[in-house]
Amino acid sequence: MKFYFSLLLVATFVPSFISIKAQTNIIKCATDEHVHHMMQEDPALTPELFEEVMEISDGPMTQSFRSVKYVPVVVHVIHSNGVGDIDYEQIESAIDMLNEDFRRLNSDASQTRTAFQPYAADSEVEFGLAKVDPSGQCTNGVVRVNNPSLSFAADDAVKSLSYWPSDEYFNIWVVNEIDLGFGGGGIILGYAQFPGFGSWSTYGVVIRHDRMGRIGTAGFGDRTLTHEVGHCFNLSHTFQSGCGSNCNNSGDRVCDTPPSAQDTYGCNFSQNTCSNDQIGSSFTTDMPDQIENYMSYDDCQNMFSLGQKTRMINALNGISQLISLTSPSNVADKDILNPNPGVCKADFEVDRRVVCENQIVQYNDQSYFNPITHNWSFTGGDPITSTLQNPSVTYAVAGVYDVSLSVGDNTNVVSNFKQDFMTVLEDRGSTSPVTEDYEFTGELRDNGWFVDNEATGAGWFSYPNAGSGSTRSMYYNAHGNGETKFSVESSTYDLSNLTSGQLDFDYAYRSTGVGSGELGLLRLYISTDCGQNWALNYINAGAGLQTGSNQSWPFTFPSSTEWTTATMNIPGVYLREGVRFKFEFDARNTNNLFIDNIMVSGSLTDKPVLVSPVNQASLSGAMTFTLDWLATSSADEYVVQLDTDSLFTSPAKIEYTKTYLGSSSTDTDTEQDISGIASGTYFWRVGRQVTGAVQQWSDVWKFDYSSITGVEDILESGAFSFQLFPNPTTGELNFKTDFTERDAAELTVRDISGRVIFIENFQVNSGGQTFSRDFSGLANGLYLVELRTEKQGAVSNKFLITR
Structure with missing residues (x-):
């Protein structure tokens, strides 16, 4: 009886198999x-061809000597914005x-039953992460790709995101969830491709990160x-095929593994x-x-058999x-047997690349191999520098900042500089009303919109050829890209002076109309913690999302009649500072979606809302500073009190009194x-005054102020x-003291x-001395410096960084 008869049975066997697994919700x-599925999709992949693949491993071992x-x-690692991005x-x-497991060195090897102990094998196969990549460069054998869509619906399409030649590397793809589209429910733990059955560019294992x-x-x-690696070999x-x-x-064509029904x-x-x-x-x-046996589904797996070893070695030979x-030359080229090749690459990642002012950013060193020293530089960060392996950093001022890391061992030092790596948003954000018409050039990220599809062809992009009443918009490139799901996140908005709010936007969308269920789904989320957590607040899907008739070719030029306006009411709990919005499109083999003319607006409160200086702030300097607040619904004047x-x-x-100019918080009356x-x-507060009487006072905020007595190079207010x-x-700044x-x-x-932004405690000796500090991580601008002593008072000065 040939094996292909068993495979022909698969067509009738699969549905019952799925039903059984769905009961436990686990498909191992x-x-x-x-x-x-491969046979159904590719006529060239026949049961006869599979039989030929199987026969390669049949018979006695083709290798007469022991050799690993x-x-x-x-x-x-195909992750979703860090979810599933497992560490090294x-x-x-x-x-x-x-x-x-392959060398029979597993700690549970002794649990193999006595009857099967004589058949348990050291398979004499070992694995090592590559240390040289296909271009001949240093690698740690791990590639990380951020693709939220395929990471949570992984099938063979995930393999095109990252693949190294299978005659030089054994490819393993790690994902969040696997979806092969055969239905039946259940969680698929992994799947493999047999050698020589299908394209070699898809050969390997796909596995969940939690396995x-x-x-x-x-x-x-x-x-x-x-x-799964057993299948690959x-x-x-x-x-297989029952008894x-x-x-x-x-x-299973192995005579020392008793058949199972x-x-x-x-x-x-x-x-x-x-x-x-x-x-x-x-x-x-x-x-x-x-x-x-490892090729069963039972929970006490601990062995390969001698017959299975023969099949694997025959396949490898x-x-x-x-x-x-597995050739010695390829193994040597990939340097997998070198236990410590030394430092060859500096690299790092963070938990999030878009944060708000004063939020903690966790930097994670991913350098290799085995660095001893770490020297970080964080432009605009606190601290500015660090020698920790995985430092935590905060950024006090909104902006886009560079980060660099140098690592070394006793022989080498290597560096990595990432320009514009970290984006820091204002913790309060732009005040309502806010509009976005996308009439800008450049990428979305450069204009305050942050996408998670930067390395893909699908997802959100700035679109220069069509808009709602204009020539530009934002669009989701869905056509021809299969099932994808990406999001785009806004900057921060300050909605704290609203009593009710809404987000309006224009959109245009056509479905491809091909197949069933090929309609997109648009979701809109709100965050009040700068994007750490999101709450779903709007859904539009199916026929309700369509603004035009079905179109099988790419939808690229919405007409003026195909644009419609959608409104999302903003719940009162989100009417505060630091609010962000996220658009997410679930593109199920559908057409392109366009969005334009986003407006965040609402009804203004009657109570003034203070903005800066923030409550409990510490200010210093012989300078003018500004009290700032948000506009109210109406007033004759604002009354400002400082005491x-x-x-x-x-x-x-x-x-002070300020004549009311209107509802904009960017005018000079606020x-x-x-x-x-x-x-x-x-202490300070602001009142809304009507016909000579204050109707509502703001909250009371306080700040501490320390004046600087001069701006000369030498200031001697201390001893x-x-x-x-x-x-x-x-x-670099030198400090000369006495x-x-x-x-x-x-x-x-x-x-x-x-x-x-910088503070340091240390001991000073009597007499004249000079010391220096490196502030090259700070942005250009004016800074205030104070040197305070315990017994001799304090002196202050200013310095200017310019490049």
Whole structure:
């Protein structure tokens, strides 16, 4: 009986298989279903061809001597904005598990039952992450790709995102979820492709991230990867085709793995589903099912058999692609046997590349191999520099900032500079009403819209050829890109002066009208923590989203009649500062979507809302600063009070009036310049005045103010001299001092708004001395510096950075 008869049975076997797995909600392996799907999709992939592939591994071992086969590995981590982006240590643990299982070094090897101990094999195959990539450059054997769409619906399409030649590397794709489209529900843990059956550009394993290794998201781990790699080396399931007939050419074609009637789960050691075990095999009696075999579905897997080893070695010796993969020259080229090649690349990532002012950013070193020293530079960050491996950084001022990292060992030092790497948004944001008509040139990210499809052809882009009443818009490139799902996020908005709010936008969309369910789905989310968490607030899908008739070719030029306006009401809980919006389009083999003329608006409150200086701020400097607030619904004037008394009853109270100009918070009537005040603690508030009487007061905020007595290079308000040079500087600043005695000192640097961006405590000795600090990470501008001592007072000065 030939194996292809078993494969022909797959067409009738798959539905019942899926039904069984759906009951447990876990599909441990979808390789058989994938084979069946490949046959349906490609007429050249016939059962006869599969039989030929199987026959390559039949018969006695083609290698008469013991020799370990080494396999260079590349792991492609396809994540969704960091979700599923497992760390390197977890990937290493997966490779360790493969090596233990294939070399019979697994800790549970002793749990193989006595009857099967003589057949348990050291397969003499080892795996190692590649240390040289296809271009000959240093690598750690891991490629990371951010693709939210395919990461959560992975099939063979995920392999085109990142692939290295399969005659040089064994490819493993790690994803969030697998969806092969055969229905039936359930969670697919992994699937593989048999060698020589299908394109070599898709050869390898696709596996969920929580089944990869034994730490991190995988917990204690399982044998999913070992099982799938077995398929890649020409092993079938132990229950393949049921009990079969002669073990040499039916079932799993291995005579020391007793056949099983069907896939089973758990760990039932008394299980015996077939009674023909001894036909063609070395078994003389009926044997229990070998549930400890890695190619079963049971939970006590701990062995490959000698017969399975023979099949794998024969495949590695008999298929040209695998001969090249495991050849000594290829193994040497990929340097997988070198335990410590030394530092060769500096690299890093962060948990989020778009944050708000003063939010913590966690930097993660991904340099290799085994760096000893780390030297970071964070333009605009706090700290400016760090020698930690994985530092945490905050940014006080909105902007786009560079980051660099140098790592070294005892031999080499390598660096990586990432320009415009970190985007920091205002923590409050633009005030309502806000409009976006996309009438700009350049990328979305450069204009305050942040996408998660930067490395893909599908997703959100600026569109220069069509708009609603204009020539430009934002669009989602869906046509011809299959099932994709990407999002675009806004900058921050301050809605704290609204009593009700709404977001309006124009859109145009046509479906392809091809097949069933090929309609897009648009979702709109709101965040109040700068995008760390999102709440769904709007859905438009199916026929309700369409603004024009179906169109099978790309929808590229919406007519004026195809634009329509949608409105999302903003719940009151989101009427606050620091609000962001996110558009997400679920493109199910559909056509393009266009969005234009976004407007955030609403009804203004009657109570003034204060903006800056923020409550409890510390300000310093002999300078003019500004009190800023948001516009109210109406008024004759605004009354501004500033006092050293929180009840505003002291003789020092200062009062200003500003004529009301309108509902815009960017006009001059919502700000008041302050200058010439003495050092101290101040309270301030703003009232909305109508017909000579204040109707509503704002909340009361306070700030501390410390004046600077001059702007000369040498300022001596303390009992010591203090000189800065060069001033202006490009970054490095020298401090020349003369102390009368040994003392404890604190050096503080503030930006022009009074925010502390650098602080350091140290000891100073008596007498003249000079020390320097590197501020090259700061942006161009004016900064305030104060040197305060415990016994000798404090002196202050200013310095200018210019490049």
